[in-house]
Amino acid sequence: MLDTLMCYQTCSNPQKVSYAKYWDSSWTGLEVGHRGLGASFKTKEGNAIRENTIASLKKAAASGADLLEFDVQLSKDMIPVIYHDFYVCISMKRKKEIEFTEMLELPVKDLTLEHLQKLKVYHLVEGRSKETLFFDDDLDEHQPFPTLEDALKAIDIHVGFNVELKWTMEMNDGTFELNNPFDMNTYVDKVLEVVLKHAGERRIVFSCFNPDICTMVRNKQNKYPVMFLTVGITNKYQPYRDPRCLSIPAAVQSAVSSDLLGIVVHTEDLLRDPTQP
Known part of the structure; x- marks a missing residue:
């Protein structure tokens, strides 16, 4: 980690200005495009x-979004790609043949x-329902995995x-969203390298x-702010096992201890x- 950190600080000095703890008081009610124009599945x-x-x-930018939110993972050859789910479905059919054969669910990382x-x-929704939802193979900018x-x-x-950093989490039943991920250091370094x-x-x-990813990103660079995402107490989603993720006060304590924004x-x-800190 130290070698990587020194490289980020010396290579053309990309961190000579820091916004890690800066938030303009005028940035209230920002319009954020979730996954761009919004979730489509x-x-x-x-x-x-x-x-x-x-x-x-x-499209979201043209519609007035102040920020664009999207999810970043690594491909097998360690290139940061934009995609939400950890898994995709593939078939042996070519792109323009819409008949479904046996679908294979594979991790993006493989x-x-x-x-x-x-x-x-x-998408997993398409693979499991055997129904194609998009017919955009001829439109380059509409293709997944930019x-x-x-x-x-x-x-x-x-x-x-x-930039949401997609990293596997342990659920409260002991299972993981994704097994055998990349080395955490490697993942963070590859994303930071492209951004910087x-x-x-x-x-x-x-x-x-x-x-832990939030803490690592905060310690590896001082140019950009880091925010800890938390679901908190929920009836909608399966909870994570990590106690830092189970409530808003616990998330606040974790963010303060790691010097996050x-x-x-x-x-x-x-x-x-609504009274929670």
Whole structure:
């Protein structure tokens, strides 16, 4: 970790200005495009544009979003790509053949960038329902798995990014969202390398549900703020095992101890008890 940290601080000095603890008082009621224009697989109707794509990010930016939120993972060849779920479905059919054969669910991390971008890849919702929801194979900017570098270069520099770092979490029943992930240090370093090289003057906020990832990102760089994502007390989602994730006060304590900018809270717990700190 120390070698990587020194490299980030000396290579063309990308951290000579720090916003890690800065939040302008005028930044209230910011419009944030979740996965770009919004989640497209939550309901059958969904959005007309596939989530977490360049097209979705551009549309949200054109619609007035101040920040664009999206999820970043690593492909097998360790390239930061934008995608929400840890798993995808693939079939042996070519892209323009819509008949379904046996679907295979594979972790994103087990497929190279070339595989992710050239194979016919289905969202889990499509694979499990055997129903194609998007017919956009001829539209380059509508394709899933753009790289983080693609997004930094394609979207107007004046639009900020909320880069959610997708990292596997242990559930309260002892299972993990994803087994055998990359080395945590490697994952964080690969993402930071791209951001520090290509972000320029863009406003960047890092966020993650994993408190250890948040601490690591905060310690590895001092340019961009880090926010701890927390669901808190919930009836909607399966809870995580980590006690730092189980309530808003616990999340606040963790964020303070790691010198993070703050927390991002799911509305369910706020509505349950608006008096929480």
